[in-house]
Amino acid sequence: MQKTMNKNGAKTQFEQYQKALEAKAEDLRRSMSAQKVAQVVSRLDVPSDEGDLSQQSHEEWIFLNRNTLDLKLLREVEAALRRIQHATYGVCAACEEPISAKRLAAVPWAKFCVQCQERIGAQSAEHDSDDFDVER
Helix, strand or coil, X not given: CCCCECCCCCECCCHHHHHHHHXXXXXXXXXXXXXXXXXXXXXXXXXXXXXXXXXXXXXHHHHHHHHXXXXXXXXXXXXXXXXXXXXXXXXXXXXXXXXXXXXHHHCCCCCCCHHHHHHHHHHHHHHHHHHHCCCX
């Protein structure tokens, strides 16, 4: 995909998306760091009974799930930044058509256009429901 140049020769087409992606990546890194510190601090408290131990286990479960989601999103954001560097940003990875500016504004790390994302989501949901179909 061709990048537009301003009169000084600077890349401008995806500059605002790049800034948004870099800010999102930094927010995710900061959030993951804060979560890690909170997790370490919570482990310093020795549970006094089974209720406290249960609460601590639940908090660890929440931490792991949130951290996993943040890490997955961070990888998607970093991949989008690489697509900007390689001039493939804004092009659907499935159909190779341009991703709409409206979608990129809403989800700057989008890898697929709306139609392909919906198709992939439907296929994924269908696959997930097949996991629950057990013949008796």
